Amino acid sequence: MYDEFRFLNVFFIRISMSNRFKIFQKNISSFCVIISMDKISELNGGRIIDTRLLTQVQSSQILENGSRCVPAFVDDICHRCGTRVQTDIFKGKKVYCRGCLNFGKIYLDDQLIITNNEVTFGQQSFPLTWRGQLTEMQRTISMKLIESFYQSEDHLVWAVTGAGKTEMIFPLIAEAIKNDKRIAICSPRIDVCIELFPRIKAAFENTSIALFHGRSDEEYHCTQIMIATVHQLIRFEQAFDVLIIDEVDSFPLAGDIMLERAIEKSKKPNGMNVYLSATPPLHLLNRVDAKNLNLSKMYQRFHQHPLPEPKTHLLFKPSNFTKINPRLKFRIEQLVKLHEKFMLFFPRIPEMLEFESNLRKSFPDLKMVSVSSKDADRINKVGMFRNDEVQAILTTTILERGVTFHQITVIVIDADAKEFSKTALIQIAGRAGRSKDSPDDEVHFYYNYYSRQIKLACDEIKSVNKQARKK
Ligand SMILES: [Zn+2]
Structure with missing residues (x-):
């Protein structure tokens, strides 16, 4: 806040x-x-x-x-x-x-x-300037979303990580623009909004669009597409015809009544809410059961390959045993030698910083950065990792979602920590294998106790892959 x-x-x-x-x-x-x-x-x-x-x-x-x-x-x-x-x-x-x-x-x-919510932007016949192709499954879901738009019905898209959710909403946004409607795309996370903005802007080059969040210095002005954190919706009422909430299950939205209320009141009476999630919250699934929320499921990633299934490793000793637990050290050594990029996830900042310091001593030539919610420079550091300027990134759950990297190994340290819920572990595993060139990136969970959350996350990933094979 x-x-x-x-x-x-x-x-x-x-x-x-x-x-x-x-x-x-x-x-x-x-x-x-x-x-x-x-x-x-x-x-x-x-x-x-x-x-x-x-x-x-x-x-x-x-x-x-x-x-x-x-x-x-x-x-x-x-x-x-x-x-x-x-x-x-x-x-x-x-x-x-x-x-x-x-x-x-x-x-x-x-x-x-x-302020007056009856705003017009002028009609466009072909607002979508994105030239990519949707897969058959993506196209089917995008058509369902357009049906819900014309019925003024809310819709949940339950799609695995890396399914191409953003591209799937392009036809819906285009249809809304053709009808001179106003669209908001919101996420609880600033980082997700920042990632979305250039992609949406490139896909709708001729449409007015603005990005608002706690760190943006753009003053409010009325645009046809608004990308913003969910917090910003507190300042709106009956403003949007199509209100898309990405990563609906993520902190701080999950369980925050004020933010959930803000979403409801910001939609116009005949508007629609679209919820996007790989791990939807129970209250939305209850609405699906009560038949007041349409549901589309997508079990397959856009490149048709299965989700990488995590490999689990019992450490026997703490992760910082002898500075870096030998089992972990061995894995990191392999990655460093092979020049493979990797992400290390930690449950808390102090453990991450301690590990970083030990890692620097053990691997003085390894180029790395660390990021957390407290890091004002994290956007820049994430860019360095994306642009191959560093080989490793150490992070808390701040990067569990909304970010896409190519060809990486994902390692979760202390996966049994309470900060790593089933949802967080599924999202983290979902950072791997997103690229068509390396769909089989590896995911490793290291722990001292095989927790229920680890089991649930691994079971769900396997179950989704099984469903995808049936399709
Ligand atoms: Zn108030």
Whole structure:
């Protein structure tokens, strides 16, 4: 959430720098933004704005432009994020919502403007500029998604890692654009959004598109396609005709009621939600059973090869025994000699850093980087690994999903740690074998205790491969 708060600040700073607005800043709760008349329309698209951030003249201008004004709270429930405030804990102080505090304080007596969501972008007959080919299975699922679009029904795509989910949604996005509809593609993870943005942009070259997340310095403007973290949806209401949620089961979305609510309210009443996942959460599968969510399954990767099945190794001694456990050291030695790229996954940052230090001593010539959620330079480091500038990358679960590398060996150290759930292990194993040239990349799980999560992950990967063979 810190990232999102930073985004809010950057949003205002950028406004000032670009000379498009003038800001008179007293403090964060009394920002007063002067918006030029011709820029008002850029705020359109179901954006929620606190009226205290606007002058009265601006509020009137926006309202004349088809927007509406609502109380910030009804029955102590915040209109922006849906959190109920406990008024009694404020003891005479002004009551505000703590749920969405990071997007700016809103007080009990505030008014919110929800900008006009009836936006048009002009029709395009052939919006898709991607020239690739879908496999038959991908094409079948993409057609099902288009059917759901015309029926205004939600749809879950349960596809194995490396199935080509992004390409599968291209025909749906194209169909929506042809109908002058607005699309949002969201993920709980900033890294996934950053990876998606250039791919979507290249596939729809003639369509307006923007990327918003806690680390982006792009100011909000209404585009036909928006790529954003799920957090950003807190600031929207009935904004999107097609709302695609990638990696729906990943942290921090999984189990976060406020974010799940944000997804529901950001969709237009006749819009559709598309959920993409290799490991869908139970609440979505329950909706499938209740027949209020359509389901498409894809057991096969786009290159038709099976998922690499993890090889499991009992270590007998801790992974840091004699600095680096000899069994692990032997494996790494082989990879270094053969000049093969590899990823090492760790459950926690301190263990990773300790291992990195020992690895550097044992293999002084090995070029490597390490990344974690705390690493501000991780996008750059991931790029170095992708571009073959380093042979190894050490990581926490931050890279368990949404990233694609070619020809790599994946090693999980302390796979029995509580941080490695079944889902995390399946996602991590899914980093291997994604390329057509090396579909049989190896995956190794090292542990001291064969945990239930390891067993469940291995069983599920085998079961998916079995299903794929039947097709
Ligand atoms: Zn709130």
